[in-house]
Amino acid sequence: MTRFTVNNQPVQYRIDPNTPLLWALRDASNLTGTKYGCGTGDCGACTVDIDGEAVRSCQRTIGAIEGSYVTTIEGLSRDRTHPVQMAFLDKNVTQCGFCIPGIIMAASALLKKNRNPSEDDIRAGITNLCRCGIYPRLVEAILLAASVQRGDETIAAPPRPAITPADAAREVPALTPPR
Secondary structure, eight states: OEEEEETTEEEEEOSOTTSBHHHIIIIISOOTTSOOSOSSSSSOTTEEEETTEEEEGGGOBTGGGTTOEEEOHHHHOTTSOSHHHHHHHHTTOOSSOSSHHHHHHHHHHHHHHOSSOOHHHHHHHOOOOOTTOOHHHHHHHHHHHHHHHHTSOOOOOOOOTTOOHHHHHHHSGGGOOOO
16 A cells, blocks of 8 residues: 555555556546646656656656655645646636646746746746647746745736636626627
């Protein structure tokens, strides 16, 4: 039995300790925000935070992280109020969205280590791949998130998850469809 903490909850997996963390999270814990991309650790879609480090979960077995603390996109902030999530929404980073959870987790880990990253720090620290080519907006969003985390700037809170389109339009007038 493998034991560690996922999103501040202790877990025990009664599966083979050689199971990649990605599959334990997705299949055993139903935390599907962590995506399967390449399976080789190259793309970063499966990135999670393990003890403060951005880690490709397809490349770590659950047995290798016994006793660790794992944070997935679901544990970062369910209401999208983490500064990185808010900055990604503010800078309209998301296109197809598949890679975004992994990139947000990598950015979050980067900002834990470096509260004031340069553009070069961000480009070096975020090695995740995005097929949509969001990179210029990605750098802007991470710079904004760093500024928000430091308290230098604020971002209006996004509409809450599972909000109806009509309620979202009332909360965020820019979302009102043309008539």
